[in-house]
Amino acid sequence: MYISDCNYHRPKSVAETIEVLNSSDNAAILAGGTDILVEIKKGIRQHSDLVSLSDVSELKIISEDKNNVYIGTAMTHNEVIKSDVICKFLSCLSQACSKIGSEQVRNMATIGGNICTAASCCDTAPVLLAYNASIEIVGKGGKRTIPLKDFFVFNKKTTLKQGEIVTKIIVPKPAKGTGVHYEKFGLREAMSISVVSVAVNITVENNSILNSCVVIGAVAPTPRISKNATDLLNGSNLSDLKEGSEILEKIGQAASNDSIPIDDIRGGAQYRRDILTTLTQRAILSAIKNIK
Ligand SMILES: Cc1cc2nc3c(=O)[nH]c(=O)nc-3n(C[C@H](O)[C@H](O)[C@H](O)COP(=O)(O)OP(=O)(O)OC[C@H]3O[C@@H](n4cnc5c(N)ncnc54)[C@H](O)[C@@H]3O)c2cc1C
Known part of the structure:
Protein backbone atom coordinates (compact mmCIF):
# COMPACT_ATOMS: atom_id res chain seq x y z
CA MET A 1 0.00 0.00 0.00
CA TYR A 2 1.34 3.45 -0.92
CA ILE A 3 0.62 6.81 0.62
CA SER A 4 -1.41 9.22 -1.46
CA ASP A 5 0.39 12.12 -3.18
CA CYS A 6 1.31 14.98 -0.90
CA ASN A 7 3.87 17.76 -0.57
CA TYR A 8 6.85 16.87 1.60
CA HIS A 9 8.55 19.70 3.54
CA ARG A 10 11.80 19.67 5.53
CA PRO A 11 12.00 22.93 7.47
CA LYS A 12 15.18 23.79 9.38
CA SER A 13 13.69 25.51 12.43
CA VAL A 14 10.59 25.63 14.61
CA ALA A 15 9.71 29.06 13.14
CA GLU A 16 9.86 27.66 9.60
CA THR A 17 7.86 24.57 10.66
CA ILE A 18 5.07 26.80 11.94
CA GLU A 19 5.12 28.86 8.76
CA VAL A 20 4.76 25.74 6.59
CA LEU A 21 2.12 24.22 8.88
CA ASN A 22 0.05 27.39 8.60
CA SER A 23 0.41 27.70 4.83
CA SER A 24 -2.03 24.81 4.36
CA ASP A 25 -5.16 23.87 6.30
CA ASN A 26 -4.44 20.17 5.90
CA ALA A 27 -0.77 19.92 6.84
CA ALA A 28 0.51 17.47 9.45
CA ILE A 29 3.76 17.03 11.30
CA LEU A 30 5.79 13.95 10.41
CA ALA A 31 8.22 12.95 13.17
CA GLY A 32 9.31 9.28 13.10
CA GLY A 33 6.27 8.37 11.00
CA THR A 34 5.57 5.14 12.90
CA ASP A 35 2.00 6.18 13.70
CA ILE A 36 1.06 8.72 11.05
CA LEU A 37 2.35 6.82 8.01
CA VAL A 38 0.51 3.69 9.12
CA GLU A 39 -2.72 5.70 9.45
CA ILE A 40 -2.24 7.38 6.06
CA LYS A 41 -1.56 4.01 4.40
CA LYS A 42 -4.69 2.56 6.03
CA GLY A 43 -6.71 5.53 4.70
CA ILE A 44 -7.64 6.66 8.21
CA ARG A 45 -6.25 10.15 7.46
CA GLN A 46 -5.12 12.16 4.47
CA HIS A 47 -2.85 15.20 4.28
CA SER A 48 -1.92 17.53 1.43
CA ASP A 49 1.35 18.45 3.19
CA LEU A 50 3.65 16.50 5.48
CA VAL A 51 6.10 18.59 7.48
CA SER A 52 9.11 16.53 8.56
CA LEU A 53 10.94 17.37 11.80
CA SER A 54 14.09 15.53 10.71
CA ASP A 55 16.13 18.74 10.16
CA VAL A 56 14.82 20.75 13.11
CA SER A 57 17.84 20.45 15.40
CA GLU A 58 16.25 22.61 18.16
CA LEU A 59 13.89 19.71 18.83
CA LYS A 60 16.68 17.19 19.25
CA ILE A 61 18.17 18.35 22.53
CA ILE A 62 17.87 17.09 26.09
CA SER A 63 19.04 19.62 28.67
CA GLU A 64 18.69 20.42 32.36
CA ASP A 65 18.85 23.32 34.76
CA LYS A 66 18.60 23.43 38.54
CA ASN A 67 14.93 22.44 38.66
CA ASN A 68 13.94 20.75 35.41
CA VAL A 69 14.85 18.41 32.59
CA TYR A 70 13.89 19.60 29.07
CA ILE A 71 13.29 16.98 26.38
CA GLY A 72 13.06 18.06 22.73
CA THR A 73 10.07 16.33 21.17
CA ALA A 74 11.99 14.99 18.15
CA MET A 75 14.22 12.85 20.38
CA THR A 76 13.75 9.20 19.45
CA HIS A 77 12.97 6.64 22.13
CA ASN A 78 16.47 5.18 21.77
CA GLU A 79 18.02 8.64 22.21
CA VAL A 80 15.96 9.12 25.38
CA ILE A 81 17.01 5.68 26.66
CA LYS A 82 20.71 6.49 26.13
CA SER A 83 20.66 10.06 27.46
CA ASP A 84 22.85 10.51 30.57
CA VAL A 85 20.55 13.26 31.86
CA ILE A 86 17.48 11.01 31.57
CA CYS A 87 19.29 8.04 33.16
CA LYS A 88 20.41 10.24 36.05
CA PHE A 89 17.17 12.09 36.83
CA LEU A 90 14.31 10.26 35.06
CA SER A 91 15.42 6.65 34.83
CA CYS A 92 11.81 5.42 34.82
CA LEU A 93 11.20 7.30 31.54
CA SER A 94 14.18 5.54 30.02
CA GLN A 95 12.70 2.21 31.15
CA ALA A 96 9.29 3.06 29.67
CA CYS A 97 10.87 3.98 26.31
CA SER A 98 12.78 0.70 26.28
CA LYS A 99 9.44 -1.16 26.43
CA ILE A 100 8.19 0.45 23.19
CA GLY A 101 7.94 -1.63 20.02
CA SER A 102 11.21 -3.01 18.64
CA GLU A 103 14.74 -1.67 18.19
CA GLN A 104 13.75 -0.45 14.69
CA VAL A 105 10.66 1.35 16.01
CA ARG A 106 12.64 2.92 18.88
CA ASN A 107 15.26 4.17 16.40
CA MET A 108 12.64 6.08 14.38
CA ALA A 109 9.77 6.88 16.73
CA THR A 110 9.94 10.02 18.86
CA ILE A 111 8.75 10.88 22.34
CA GLY A 112 6.81 13.83 20.89
CA GLY A 113 5.02 11.56 18.41
CA ASN A 114 4.13 9.21 21.25
CA ILE A 115 2.33 11.88 23.29
CA CYS A 116 0.82 13.68 20.27
CA THR A 117 -0.74 10.46 18.93
CA ALA A 118 -2.43 10.39 22.34
CA ALA A 119 -3.31 6.71 22.24
CA SER A 120 -4.58 5.67 25.66
CA CYS A 121 -2.12 2.75 25.56
CA CYS A 122 1.00 4.82 24.80
CA ASP A 123 3.93 4.08 27.08
CA THR A 124 5.57 7.44 27.78
CA ALA A 125 2.49 9.43 28.87
CA PRO A 126 1.76 7.54 32.14
CA VAL A 127 5.36 8.03 33.28
CA LEU A 128 5.48 11.69 32.20
CA LEU A 129 2.17 12.31 34.01
CA ALA A 130 3.56 10.62 37.13
CA TYR A 131 6.59 12.93 36.90
CA ASN A 132 4.18 15.90 36.68
CA ALA A 133 5.48 16.97 33.25
CA SER A 134 4.39 20.01 31.26
CA ILE A 135 4.71 20.63 27.53
CA GLU A 136 5.61 23.69 25.53
CA ILE A 137 3.38 24.35 22.52
CA VAL A 138 4.34 26.86 19.83
CA GLY A 139 2.03 28.27 17.16
CA LYS A 140 1.44 31.37 15.06
CA GLY A 141 0.24 33.23 18.14
CA GLY A 142 3.30 32.43 20.28
CA LYS A 143 4.22 29.99 23.00
CA ARG A 144 2.25 28.41 25.83
CA THR A 145 3.15 25.86 28.47
CA ILE A 146 0.48 23.53 29.82
CA PRO A 147 0.48 20.60 32.24
CA LEU A 148 0.57 17.35 30.26
CA LYS A 149 -2.57 16.20 32.12
CA ASP A 150 -4.53 18.99 30.37
CA PHE A 151 -3.28 17.95 26.92
CA PHE A 152 -5.21 14.69 26.56
CA VAL A 153 -8.90 15.05 25.73
CA PHE A 154 -9.92 11.61 24.47
CA ASN A 155 -8.33 8.62 22.75
CA LYS A 156 -6.19 10.20 19.98
CA LYS A 157 -7.55 13.68 20.74
CA THR A 158 -5.52 16.49 22.31
CA THR A 159 -5.88 20.21 22.83
CA LEU A 160 -3.29 20.88 20.09
CA LYS A 161 -4.66 23.22 17.42
CA GLN A 162 -4.02 23.03 13.66
CA GLY A 163 -0.73 24.82 12.92
CA GLU A 164 0.78 24.21 16.37
CA ILE A 165 3.73 22.08 17.39
CA VAL A 166 4.79 20.59 20.72
CA THR A 167 8.42 21.62 21.08
CA LYS A 168 9.54 20.34 24.45
CA ILE A 169 8.58 18.31 27.47
CA ILE A 170 9.48 19.89 30.78
CA VAL A 171 9.92 17.53 33.71
CA PRO A 172 10.64 18.72 37.27
CA LYS A 173 13.64 16.95 38.79
CA PRO A 174 12.37 14.50 41.43
CA ALA A 175 12.90 15.55 45.05
CA LYS A 176 15.12 13.58 47.41
CA GLY A 177 13.24 10.57 48.79
CA THR A 178 11.38 9.91 45.52
CA GLY A 179 10.79 6.54 43.87
C1 LIG B 1 5.34 -1.97 15.12
C2 LIG B 1 4.96 -0.86 16.05
C3 LIG B 1 5.04 -1.08 17.42
C4 LIG B 1 4.69 -0.05 18.32
N1 LIG B 1 4.78 -0.30 19.65
C5 LIG B 1 4.46 0.68 20.53
C6 LIG B 1 4.55 0.45 21.94
O1 LIG B 1 4.94 -0.62 22.41
N2 LIG B 1 4.22 1.49 22.76
C7 LIG B 1 3.80 2.70 22.30
O2 LIG B 1 3.52 3.59 23.11
N3 LIG B 1 3.68 2.94 20.96
C8 LIG B 1 4.00 1.96 20.08
N4 LIG B 1 3.89 2.19 18.72
C9 LIG B 1 3.36 3.46 18.26
C10 LIG B 1 4.43 4.50 17.84
O3 LIG B 1 5.66 3.91 17.49
C11 LIG B 1 4.71 5.53 18.96
O4 LIG B 1 3.51 6.16 19.35
C12 LIG B 1 5.72 6.58 18.52
O5 LIG B 1 6.31 7.17 19.64
C13 LIG B 1 5.16 7.65 17.59
O6 LIG B 1 6.21 8.55 17.31
P1 LIG B 1 6.55 9.04 15.83
O7 LIG B 1 7.71 9.95 15.94
O8 LIG B 1 6.72 7.87 14.92
O9 LIG B 1 5.22 9.83 15.49
P2 LIG B 1 4.59 10.17 14.07
O10 LIG B 1 3.95 8.94 13.51
O11 LIG B 1 5.55 10.89 13.21
O12 LIG B 1 3.47 11.21 14.53
C14 LIG B 1 2.39 10.78 15.33
C15 LIG B 1 1.38 11.93 15.49
O13 LIG B 1 1.93 12.97 16.28
C16 LIG B 1 2.02 14.20 15.55
N5 LIG B 1 3.28 14.80 15.99
C17 LIG B 1 4.51 14.20 16.02
N6 LIG B 1 5.41 15.02 16.59
C18 LIG B 1 4.75 16.15 16.92
C19 LIG B 1 5.13 17.36 17.56
N7 LIG B 1 6.38 17.58 17.98
N8 LIG B 1 4.19 18.33 17.75
C20 LIG B 1 2.91 18.12 17.35
N9 LIG B 1 2.49 16.99 16.75
C21 LIG B 1 3.40 16.01 16.54
C22 LIG B 1 1.94 13.81 14.09
O14 LIG B 1 1.42 14.83 13.29
C23 LIG B 1 1.01 12.62 14.18
O15 LIG B 1 -0.32 13.05 14.30
C24 LIG B 1 4.25 1.19 17.81
C25 LIG B 1 4.19 1.41 16.42
C26 LIG B 1 4.54 0.41 15.56
C27 LIG B 1 4.46 0.66 14.07
Whole structure:
Protein backbone atom coordinates (compact mmCIF):
# COMPACT_ATOMS: atom_id res chain seq x y z
CA MET A 1 0.00 0.00 0.00
CA TYR A 2 1.34 3.45 -0.92
CA ILE A 3 0.62 6.81 0.62
CA SER A 4 -1.41 9.22 -1.46
CA ASP A 5 0.39 12.12 -3.18
CA CYS A 6 1.31 14.98 -0.90
CA ASN A 7 3.87 17.76 -0.57
CA TYR A 8 6.85 16.87 1.60
CA HIS A 9 8.55 19.70 3.54
CA ARG A 10 11.80 19.67 5.53
CA PRO A 11 12.00 22.93 7.47
CA LYS A 12 15.18 23.79 9.38
CA SER A 13 13.69 25.51 12.43
CA VAL A 14 10.59 25.63 14.61
CA ALA A 15 9.71 29.06 13.14
CA GLU A 16 9.86 27.66 9.60
CA THR A 17 7.86 24.57 10.66
CA ILE A 18 5.07 26.80 11.94
CA GLU A 19 5.12 28.86 8.76
CA VAL A 20 4.76 25.74 6.59
CA LEU A 21 2.12 24.22 8.88
CA ASN A 22 0.05 27.39 8.60
CA SER A 23 0.41 27.70 4.83
CA SER A 24 -2.03 24.81 4.36
CA ASP A 25 -5.16 23.87 6.30
CA ASN A 26 -4.44 20.17 5.90
CA ALA A 27 -0.77 19.92 6.84
CA ALA A 28 0.51 17.47 9.45
CA ILE A 29 3.76 17.03 11.30
CA LEU A 30 5.79 13.95 10.41
CA ALA A 31 8.22 12.95 13.17
CA GLY A 32 9.31 9.28 13.10
CA GLY A 33 6.27 8.37 11.00
CA THR A 34 5.57 5.14 12.90
CA ASP A 35 2.00 6.18 13.70
CA ILE A 36 1.06 8.72 11.05
CA LEU A 37 2.35 6.82 8.01
CA VAL A 38 0.51 3.69 9.12
CA GLU A 39 -2.72 5.70 9.45
CA ILE A 40 -2.24 7.38 6.06
CA LYS A 41 -1.56 4.01 4.40
CA LYS A 42 -4.69 2.56 6.03
CA GLY A 43 -6.71 5.53 4.70
CA ILE A 44 -7.64 6.66 8.21
CA ARG A 45 -6.25 10.15 7.46
CA GLN A 46 -5.12 12.16 4.47
CA HIS A 47 -2.85 15.20 4.28
CA SER A 48 -1.92 17.53 1.43
CA ASP A 49 1.35 18.45 3.19
CA LEU A 50 3.65 16.50 5.48
CA VAL A 51 6.10 18.59 7.48
CA SER A 52 9.11 16.53 8.56
CA LEU A 53 10.94 17.37 11.80
CA SER A 54 14.09 15.53 10.71
CA ASP A 55 16.13 18.74 10.16
CA VAL A 56 14.82 20.75 13.11
CA SER A 57 17.84 20.45 15.40
CA GLU A 58 16.25 22.61 18.16
CA LEU A 59 13.89 19.71 18.83
CA LYS A 60 16.68 17.19 19.25
CA ILE A 61 18.17 18.35 22.53
CA ILE A 62 17.87 17.09 26.09
CA SER A 63 19.04 19.62 28.67
CA GLU A 64 18.69 20.42 32.36
CA ASP A 65 18.85 23.32 34.76
CA LYS A 66 18.60 23.43 38.54
CA ASN A 67 14.93 22.44 38.66
CA ASN A 68 13.94 20.75 35.41
CA VAL A 69 14.85 18.41 32.59
CA TYR A 70 13.89 19.60 29.07
CA ILE A 71 13.29 16.98 26.38
CA GLY A 72 13.06 18.06 22.73
CA THR A 73 10.07 16.33 21.17
CA ALA A 74 11.99 14.99 18.15
CA MET A 75 14.22 12.85 20.38
CA THR A 76 13.75 9.20 19.45
CA HIS A 77 12.97 6.64 22.13
CA ASN A 78 16.47 5.18 21.77
CA GLU A 79 18.02 8.64 22.21
CA VAL A 80 15.96 9.12 25.38
CA ILE A 81 17.01 5.68 26.66
CA LYS A 82 20.71 6.49 26.13
CA SER A 83 20.66 10.06 27.46
CA ASP A 84 22.85 10.51 30.57
CA VAL A 85 20.55 13.26 31.86
CA ILE A 86 17.48 11.01 31.57
CA CYS A 87 19.29 8.04 33.16
CA LYS A 88 20.41 10.24 36.05
CA PHE A 89 17.17 12.09 36.83
CA LEU A 90 14.31 10.26 35.06
CA SER A 91 15.42 6.65 34.83
CA CYS A 92 11.81 5.42 34.82
CA LEU A 93 11.20 7.30 31.54
CA SER A 94 14.18 5.54 30.02
CA GLN A 95 12.70 2.21 31.15
CA ALA A 96 9.29 3.06 29.67
CA CYS A 97 10.87 3.98 26.31
CA SER A 98 12.78 0.70 26.28
CA LYS A 99 9.44 -1.16 26.43
CA ILE A 100 8.19 0.45 23.19
CA GLY A 101 7.94 -1.63 20.02
CA SER A 102 11.21 -3.01 18.64
CA GLU A 103 14.74 -1.67 18.19
CA GLN A 104 13.75 -0.45 14.69
CA VAL A 105 10.66 1.35 16.01
CA ARG A 106 12.64 2.92 18.88
CA ASN A 107 15.26 4.17 16.40
CA MET A 108 12.64 6.08 14.38
CA ALA A 109 9.77 6.88 16.73
CA THR A 110 9.94 10.02 18.86
CA ILE A 111 8.75 10.88 22.34
CA GLY A 112 6.81 13.83 20.89
CA GLY A 113 5.02 11.56 18.41
CA ASN A 114 4.13 9.21 21.25
CA ILE A 115 2.33 11.88 23.29
CA CYS A 116 0.82 13.68 20.27
CA THR A 117 -0.74 10.46 18.93
CA ALA A 118 -2.43 10.39 22.34
CA ALA A 119 -3.31 6.71 22.24
CA SER A 120 -4.58 5.67 25.66
CA CYS A 121 -2.12 2.75 25.56
CA CYS A 122 1.00 4.82 24.80
CA ASP A 123 3.93 4.08 27.08
CA THR A 124 5.57 7.44 27.78
CA ALA A 125 2.49 9.43 28.87
CA PRO A 126 1.76 7.54 32.14
CA VAL A 127 5.36 8.03 33.28
CA LEU A 128 5.48 11.69 32.20
CA LEU A 129 2.17 12.31 34.01
CA ALA A 130 3.56 10.62 37.13
CA TYR A 131 6.59 12.93 36.90
CA ASN A 132 4.18 15.90 36.68
CA ALA A 133 5.48 16.97 33.25
CA SER A 134 4.39 20.01 31.26
CA ILE A 135 4.71 20.63 27.53
CA GLU A 136 5.61 23.69 25.53
CA ILE A 137 3.38 24.35 22.52
CA VAL A 138 4.34 26.86 19.83
CA GLY A 139 2.03 28.27 17.16
CA LYS A 140 1.44 31.37 15.06
CA GLY A 141 0.24 33.23 18.14
CA GLY A 142 3.30 32.43 20.28
CA LYS A 143 4.22 29.99 23.00
CA ARG A 144 2.25 28.41 25.83
CA THR A 145 3.15 25.86 28.47
CA ILE A 146 0.48 23.53 29.82
CA PRO A 147 0.48 20.60 32.24
CA LEU A 148 0.57 17.35 30.26
CA LYS A 149 -2.57 16.20 32.12
CA ASP A 150 -4.53 18.99 30.37
CA PHE A 151 -3.28 17.95 26.92
CA PHE A 152 -5.21 14.69 26.56
CA VAL A 153 -8.90 15.05 25.73
CA PHE A 154 -9.92 11.61 24.47
CA ASN A 155 -8.33 8.62 22.75
CA LYS A 156 -6.19 10.20 19.98
CA LYS A 157 -7.55 13.68 20.74
CA THR A 158 -5.52 16.49 22.31
CA THR A 159 -5.88 20.21 22.83
CA LEU A 160 -3.29 20.88 20.09
CA LYS A 161 -4.66 23.22 17.42
CA GLN A 162 -4.02 23.03 13.66
CA GLY A 163 -0.73 24.82 12.92
CA GLU A 164 0.78 24.21 16.37
CA ILE A 165 3.73 22.08 17.39
CA VAL A 166 4.79 20.59 20.72
CA THR A 167 8.42 21.62 21.08
CA LYS A 168 9.54 20.34 24.45
CA ILE A 169 8.58 18.31 27.47
CA ILE A 170 9.48 19.89 30.78
CA VAL A 171 9.92 17.53 33.71
CA PRO A 172 10.64 18.72 37.27
CA LYS A 173 13.64 16.95 38.79
CA PRO A 174 12.37 14.50 41.43
CA ALA A 175 12.90 15.55 45.05
CA LYS A 176 15.12 13.58 47.41
CA GLY A 177 13.24 10.57 48.79
CA THR A 178 11.38 9.91 45.52
CA GLY A 179 10.79 6.54 43.87
CA VAL A 180 9.13 6.03 40.49
CA HIS A 181 8.14 2.84 38.69
CA TYR A 182 6.33 1.86 35.48
CA GLU A 183 4.55 -1.47 34.96
CA LYS A 184 3.39 -2.47 31.49
CA PHE A 185 1.24 -5.52 30.93
CA GLY A 186 1.09 -6.77 27.35
CA LEU A 187 0.16 -10.04 25.74
CA ARG A 188 3.73 -11.00 24.86
CA GLU A 189 7.31 -10.12 25.79
CA ALA A 190 8.31 -8.02 22.74
CA MET A 191 6.48 -5.69 20.30
CA SER A 192 3.56 -5.60 22.63
CA ILE A 193 1.03 -2.78 23.03
CA SER A 194 -0.06 -2.14 26.65
CA VAL A 195 -3.23 -3.89 27.71
CA VAL A 196 -2.87 -2.19 31.09
CA SER A 197 -0.11 0.06 32.42
CA VAL A 198 0.56 1.84 35.70
CA ALA A 199 3.10 4.48 36.66
CA VAL A 200 3.65 5.37 40.31
CA ASN A 201 5.64 8.26 41.75
CA ILE A 202 6.05 8.54 45.53
CA THR A 203 8.01 10.91 47.71
CA VAL A 204 8.67 9.75 51.24
CA GLU A 205 9.44 11.71 54.38
CA ASN A 206 9.78 10.27 57.90
CA ASN A 207 8.62 6.84 56.74
CA SER A 208 5.32 8.07 55.28
CA ILE A 209 4.18 9.05 51.79
CA LEU A 210 4.39 12.82 51.57
CA ASN A 211 3.33 13.04 47.93
CA SER A 212 2.31 10.54 45.29
CA CYS A 213 0.80 10.07 41.86
CA VAL A 214 -0.76 6.89 40.47
CA VAL A 215 -1.35 6.99 36.70
CA ILE A 216 -3.27 4.30 34.84
CA GLY A 217 -2.91 3.63 31.11
CA ALA A 218 -4.89 1.73 28.45
CA VAL A 219 -7.92 1.47 30.73
CA ALA A 220 -9.72 4.73 29.86
CA PRO A 221 -9.94 6.99 26.77
CA THR A 222 -6.75 8.75 27.92
CA PRO A 223 -3.93 7.89 30.31
CA ARG A 224 -5.27 9.33 33.59
CA ILE A 225 -4.30 10.04 37.16
CA SER A 226 -6.21 7.76 39.51
CA LYS A 227 -7.35 10.31 42.07
CA ASN A 228 -8.72 7.76 44.53
CA ALA A 229 -5.60 5.59 44.50
CA THR A 230 -3.39 8.68 44.83
CA ASP A 231 -5.47 10.05 47.75
CA LEU A 232 -5.26 6.72 49.60
CA LEU A 233 -1.52 6.47 49.01
CA ASN A 234 -0.81 10.00 50.26
CA GLY A 235 -0.09 9.91 53.98
CA SER A 236 0.25 6.10 54.10
CA ASN A 237 2.90 4.63 56.30
CA LEU A 238 5.70 2.87 54.42
CA SER A 239 5.71 -0.03 56.85
CA ASP A 240 2.00 -0.70 56.08
CA LEU A 241 2.61 -0.93 52.34
CA LYS A 242 3.52 -4.62 52.23
CA GLU A 243 2.56 -7.33 49.76
CA GLY A 244 -0.93 -8.57 50.68
CA SER A 245 -1.59 -5.71 53.13
CA GLU A 246 -5.12 -4.33 53.42
CA ILE A 247 -4.15 -0.79 52.45
CA LEU A 248 -2.22 -1.92 49.37
CA GLU A 249 -5.17 -3.99 48.19
CA LYS A 250 -7.50 -1.06 48.81
CA ILE A 251 -5.29 1.22 46.68
CA GLY A 252 -5.22 -1.38 43.88
CA GLN A 253 -9.01 -1.57 44.03
CA ALA A 254 -9.29 2.24 44.00
CA ALA A 255 -7.22 2.42 40.81
CA SER A 256 -9.44 -0.21 39.25
CA ASN A 257 -12.57 1.75 40.27
CA ASP A 258 -11.15 4.83 38.51
CA SER A 259 -10.76 2.95 35.23
CA ILE A 260 -13.29 2.79 32.40
CA PRO A 261 -11.80 0.07 30.22
CA ILE A 262 -13.19 -1.24 26.95
CA ASP A 263 -13.48 -4.80 25.63
CA ASP A 264 -11.24 -5.30 22.61
CA ILE A 265 -9.12 -7.96 20.98
CA ARG A 266 -6.36 -7.48 23.56
CA GLY A 267 -8.58 -8.03 26.60
CA GLY A 268 -12.03 -7.70 28.12
CA ALA A 269 -12.95 -4.83 30.43
CA GLN A 270 -13.15 -7.00 33.58
CA TYR A 271 -9.85 -8.66 32.70
CA ARG A 272 -8.21 -5.22 32.45
CA ARG A 273 -9.73 -4.16 35.80
CA ASP A 274 -8.40 -7.29 37.51
CA ILE A 275 -4.91 -6.85 36.01
CA LEU A 276 -4.95 -3.17 36.99
CA THR A 277 -5.67 -4.01 40.65
CA THR A 278 -2.61 -6.24 40.82
CA LEU A 279 -0.36 -4.11 38.62
CA THR A 280 -1.00 -1.01 40.76
CA GLN A 281 0.12 -2.84 43.92
CA ARG A 282 3.20 -4.17 42.15
CA ALA A 283 4.10 -0.70 40.83
CA ILE A 284 3.80 0.82 44.34
CA LEU A 285 6.06 -1.83 45.89
CA SER A 286 8.63 -1.32 43.12
CA ALA A 287 8.46 2.47 43.44
CA ILE A 288 9.25 2.05 47.16
CA LYS A 289 12.29 -0.07 46.25
CA ASN A 290 13.40 2.66 43.81
CA ILE A 291 13.43 5.46 46.41
CA LYS A 292 16.62 7.54 46.16
C1 LIG B 1 5.34 -1.97 15.12
C2 LIG B 1 4.96 -0.86 16.05
C3 LIG B 1 5.04 -1.08 17.42
C4 LIG B 1 4.69 -0.05 18.32
N1 LIG B 1 4.78 -0.30 19.65
C5 LIG B 1 4.46 0.68 20.53
C6 LIG B 1 4.55 0.45 21.94
O1 LIG B 1 4.94 -0.62 22.41
N2 LIG B 1 4.22 1.49 22.76
C7 LIG B 1 3.80 2.70 22.30
O2 LIG B 1 3.52 3.59 23.11
N3 LIG B 1 3.68 2.94 20.96
C8 LIG B 1 4.00 1.96 20.08
N4 LIG B 1 3.89 2.19 18.72
C9 LIG B 1 3.36 3.46 18.26
C10 LIG B 1 4.43 4.50 17.84
O3 LIG B 1 5.66 3.91 17.49
C11 LIG B 1 4.71 5.53 18.96
O4 LIG B 1 3.51 6.16 19.35
C12 LIG B 1 5.72 6.58 18.52
O5 LIG B 1 6.31 7.17 19.64
C13 LIG B 1 5.16 7.65 17.59
O6 LIG B 1 6.21 8.55 17.31
P1 LIG B 1 6.55 9.04 15.83
O7 LIG B 1 7.71 9.95 15.94
O8 LIG B 1 6.72 7.87 14.92
O9 LIG B 1 5.22 9.83 15.49
P2 LIG B 1 4.59 10.17 14.07
O10 LIG B 1 3.95 8.94 13.51
O11 LIG B 1 5.55 10.89 13.21
O12 LIG B 1 3.47 11.21 14.53
C14 LIG B 1 2.39 10.78 15.33
C15 LIG B 1 1.38 11.93 15.49
O13 LIG B 1 1.93 12.97 16.28
C16 LIG B 1 2.02 14.20 15.55
N5 LIG B 1 3.28 14.80 15.99
C17 LIG B 1 4.51 14.20 16.02
N6 LIG B 1 5.41 15.02 16.59
C18 LIG B 1 4.75 16.15 16.92
C19 LIG B 1 5.13 17.36 17.56
N7 LIG B 1 6.38 17.58 17.98
N8 LIG B 1 4.19 18.33 17.75
C20 LIG B 1 2.91 18.12 17.35
N9 LIG B 1 2.49 16.99 16.75
C21 LIG B 1 3.40 16.01 16.54
C22 LIG B 1 1.94 13.81 14.09
O14 LIG B 1 1.42 14.83 13.29
C23 LIG B 1 1.01 12.62 14.18
O15 LIG B 1 -0.32 13.05 14.30
C24 LIG B 1 4.25 1.19 17.81
C25 LIG B 1 4.19 1.41 16.42
C26 LIG B 1 4.54 0.41 15.56
C27 LIG B 1 4.46 0.66 14.07
